[in-house]
Amino acid sequence: MSVEGGLIIALAREGGRVRGVTIRSTRPVHAARVFEAKTPDAVLQLLPLLYSICGTAQAQAAQSACERALGITPLRGVRLARELLVCLETAREHLWRILIDWPAVVDEDSQATLAAPLTKLLPDARNALFVDGRAFGFEVKLHAADWALHDLAGTLDALLERTIFGCPAREWLAITDKPGLDNWSRNSGSIAARVLRRVRDNGWEGIGAITPAFLPTLPDAELAARLAAHGIDGFISQPDWQGQPRETTPLARQQDIPLIRSLLASGGAGLLSRQAALLAELAGVPARVRALAEAMLAGGRGESDTDGAYSGVGLAQVEAARGRLVHRVELERGGVRRYQILAPTEWNFHPAGAAAQGLMRLPAADTAVLRRLAALLINAVDPCVGYDLRVD
Amino acid sequence: MCLALPARVVSIHACGDLAMVAVGGVRKEISLALVEDVQVDDYVLIHVGYALNRISEEEARRTLALFAEAGLAAEGGT
Numbered sequence A: 001m002s003v004e005g006g007l008i009i010a011l012a013r014e015g016g017r018v019r020g021v022t023i024r025s026t027r028p029v030h031a032a033r034v035f036e037a038k039t040p041d042a043v044l045q046l047l048p049l050l051y052s053i054c055g056t057a058q059a060q061a062a063q064s065a066c067e068r069a070l071g072i073t074p075l076r077g078v079r080l081a082r083e084l085l086v087c088l089e090t091a092r093e094h095l096w097r098i099l100i101d102w103p104a105v106v107d108e109d110s111q112a113t114l115a116a117p118l119t120k121l122l123p124d125a126r127n128a129l130f131v132d133g134r135a136f137g138f139e140v141k142l143h144a145a146d147w148a149l150h151d152l153a154g155t156l157d158a159l160l161e162r163t164i165f166g167c168p169a170r171e172w173l174a175i176t177d178k179p180g181l182d183n184w185s186r187n188s189g190s191i192a193a194r195v196l197r198r199v200r201d202n203g204w205e206g207i208g209a210i211t212p213a214f215l216p217t218l219p220d221a222e223l224a225a226r227l228a229a230h231g232i233d234g235f236i237s238q239p240d241w242q243g244q245p246r247e248t249t250p251l252a253r254q255q256d257i258p259l260i261r262s263l264l265a266s267g268g269a270g271l272l273s274r275q276a277a278l279l280a281e282l283a284g285v286p287a288r289v290r291a292l293a294e295a296m297l298a299g300g301r302g303e304s305d306t307d308g309a310y311s312g313v314g315l316a317q318v319e320a321a322r323g324r325l326v327h328r329v330e331l332e333r334g335g336v337r338r339y340q341i342l343a344p345t346e347w348n349f350h351p352a353g354a355a356a357q358g359l360m361r362l363p364a365a366d367t368a369v370l371r372r373l374a375a376l377l378i379n380a381v382d383p384c385v386g387y388d389l390r391v392d
Numbered sequence B: 001m002c003l004a005l006p007a008r009v010v011s012i013h014a015c016g017d018l019a020m021v022a023v024g025g026v027r028k029e030i031s032l033a034l035v036e037d038v039q040v041d042d043y044v045l046i047h048v049g050y051a052l053n054r055i056s057e058e059e060a061r062r063t064l065a066l067f068a069e070a071g072l073a074a075e076g077g078t
Helices: A031-035 A040-050 A055-070 A076-106 A112-129 A146-165 A178-187 A191-201 A220-230 A232-236 A250-254 A258-267 A271-299 A344-348 A354-360 A367-381 B057-069
Strands: A007-014 A017-025 A313-320 A323-332 A335-342 A387-391 B005-012 B018-023 B026-031 B043-047 B050-055
Touching (some): A031 A335, A040 A323, A040 B057, A055 A323, A076 A191, A076 A271, A076 A313, A146 A191, A220 A313, A220 A323, A250 A271, A354 A367, B005 B050, B005 B057, B018 B043, B043 B057, B050 B057
Parallel strands (some): A007 A387
Antiparallel strands (some): B005 B043
């Protein structure tokens, strides 16, 4: 395996069904130790270099964890602008998945070039919002370029309509059930619609369906206690909550919107529910960006709550594209004594977690079909690393 | 985890979407579809066969130094 590690996912077949699923991770969950003995400021400068996949969510989590440890409260406008950048990153990651991974379902090549304008939108927004494009650190400054905020949601809307939905995102979000989704996929020519159509025609909508155990809201204090007590070799590499592996994915976040609630009720947490949740979350980004931009424009940027007291320990939970990302820092004499990162892939690809459970339920009469369906399901749960799929 | 490797672009295929990059001592082919205007000798961050964004030579050097400090040797591919 390469430096960033990966997953080795092995399926054992027997009598037309999957007899066993083994997921082994070689991800370097120890890498955050490199921040030990560094100052919080140095951590915020270095961390985006190391964790560049979902680098904005990673930087946001590090920033919040360090601020809480130090008792610093960021300016309101800075907080909103950072949240806006995390939203744009989520949109970019989801768009990449749809345009890069999904075309294989309909035997087409990746359409990654369509994603280039959105790839550029994130650094453009960062540069428009923050002086020198520096969004993270303790000395950041916002630009007064309000025009950029007005343009952002509209640009995103137009891009998503053109590449994914074939209609304004808010219209797509008015779909509340499977007949409505079928109607959209029948009538839109976008790659996302054609993929959903093929999934339906092939009878793949319910593959890998499980009864999901979504990760609930976690109280900071309880989560911090688990991290402090268990550390690298237990909780961070194979996390559980209240004794069972949990799922933290776009499906978990979108479970309460009408369309996803309807799909979960009728077909469980299978392929279609996961694909629809990704689309729903993507469709919701322009409205979130618009709301954040309006809050920035309306509320002034310089107000700040009073700083808290130095505690020396900080924890942050950030919703990154693939699920909840947790950072925890302990400070001592101005430097980092301990730095811990708990990433969504460790929850979702836990050896007994959502991906493993779904893979166990795949039809396995034919090795080639099993391999194809397994790849579809793995991509739908979406690890943030490469994986090696083995079928015996 | 969640890491992307810095790589130097060695050559760009005539189609414009594929490039040969050098990661440490290893060469590999990657897609440039997600990044616009990449030139030979630019540095890019790569992940699962794609260049994600262009970075400066200085950023590439600092990133590789951090990988080494974290005990991660960047001689592999994705």
